[in-house]
Amino acid sequence: MKNIFRNAAMALALITAAATQQALAGGDAAAGEGKVAVCAACHGADGNSLAPNFPKLAGLGEKYLLKQLQDIKAGTRPVVEMTGLLDNSSDQDLADMAAFFASKPMQLSGAKEIRLRVNAGIEVDGLALGQKIYRAGNPVVGTPACTGCHSPRGLGNEPAGYPRLSGQHPDYIEKQLRAFRAGERVNDGDQKIMRQVAEYLSDADIKALANYIAGLN
Template identity: 70%
Template sequence: MSNSFRTILLVLGLSALAPTALAAGDAARGETLVAVCAACHGADGNSPAPNFPKIAGLGEKYITKQLVDIKTGVRVVPEMTGLLNDFSQQDLADMAAFFAGKGMQLSGAQALQVRVNSGVEVDALELGEKIYRAGNLETNTPACTGCHSPRGLGNDPAGFPRLSGQYAQYIEKQLRDFRAGNRVNDSDAQIMRKVAEHLSDAEIVALANYIAGLN
């Protein structure tokens, strides 16, 4: 077993056992606070456009962390600059609880071909499924199922978000950002950065497309 796999497995175990430092949210109160979110993410967290992510059903712990990170500047999202400044951490937790309780609408995968590093064109859905479920031993890329579950439903107690049904364009951008170091709020263990650094452009496109239709 490679050092990368050992590190990631250790972190997953510790993450699942570590108590959350974030307050529990009140979904009913959160509903009164989310008007500022609706224009981009939809009233129920199902964004109408792929340039804004769906946040319905991502998991309360994960959403709360993202809101806190965005407010404090740990995660930079230019479109949200200043939008959360007037909200307390409890407000953010309540907003997260509201959106976590909503169901995500599936985006759906597309029939695609991608060109891998050898120059051969392959079926994107087949490649995406292979990486999601089995990873890539040649590049020490672990399977996505360990954190995000076989159906892509995530692991809320551990803070791992739902992926299934998310817009492929958004997933692709996040993987590229993690790979480039433009997004760095994946914990001190750099779980996503260590995964994404091994993914090729073709693998990222294939993986994002597969996840969009996973359910």
Template identity: 70%
Template sequence: MKRSTKIILTLIGLFGFSQLSLAQGDVANGEKLSAACAACHAADGNSSLPMFPKIAGLGEKYLLKQLKDIQAGSRTIPEMAGQLDGKSEQELKDLAAFFASKTTQLSGAKELQVQVNSGIKVDALKLGEKVYRAGNQETKVPACSGCHSPRGLGNDPAGYPRLSGQYADYIEKQLKSFRAGDRTNDGEAMVMRAVAEHMSDAEIKAVANYISGLN
């Protein structure tokens, strides 16, 4: 079976879990545990620096998975080294529940141009919207909206995070990491790696910029 077919079947299966229970963390206890997170991500999860992602409102299931992956070492983030040592699974659930309960603040897209492979410079917002909503059939890049919703609000039961309002620099970095194979915690189906491997630098920068202002 071709990998593209496997990915489609995986997505169908994930979207079918509409009744899937979420992490069921304790928001109040998560707030108490979040004090150490505030230095980088701010008290409400809306980081003030693009080098640190906004984690407010990303979705409880997604956040819990990232916390578990970081703790287990399957996702390496130098700034997070040691931060989750000794945390129980319930405490990770509580942290995920707390930050998922917060409201994401929009970063805002910028007017800029990107240079496509032909050497022509194009409007980044128009290209970003096209890739996000329709993908690129010629290079087999699927639409981002299929998993992350037309408004970028994600799909928490399926474990797909909210993207709307995230820093463009951070999204660009993650897409390039998936493309290079440096980030591999997207599951056995390699959903994000399979998407990013076909994206050009211009498409990545454009879609990241577009997403930052999506709402």
């Protein structure tokens, strides 16, 4: 019964978050191309980062990207590597940058065959575990499936501001899930959607999910 109420509350939070998302000014992708030179060193000229610790920005979704840029500039989402980089960027600059990266196709990272040790030292197929959590969640602890926000193929939900996940570097996904679980990343809104999702994920769950998502398309 507890899990039923928890899942119902989570569903309501997702609906509320999507319904109350503020409308954002549209960006100009062409104008953004001339404003992202500083981003290329870490994220690639077209948003396809070659470094696994830096996220791919290509195709993540304009609304999501703009929110992250605004949060990083405001300090709501601290990112050490980006300290001061956006200080002189206007709201329109950020919108244009978001539009530029959102317009680019993401290159898939790809998943790997991995074995993971879970509770009681049992070794399992990591890809199968990642698929199970992504598509069905974990009803035992009330963790919802990722498909509800990020779609069955991991392509996200642009109108709601939920980012594309498929093809992202697994190292980066793992880092963000750990940050949400630890409460180190808190810019997922008042509903704490991602913090609640990650709350009961084990280290093995997170690694399995990150690896599986990297190969979605």
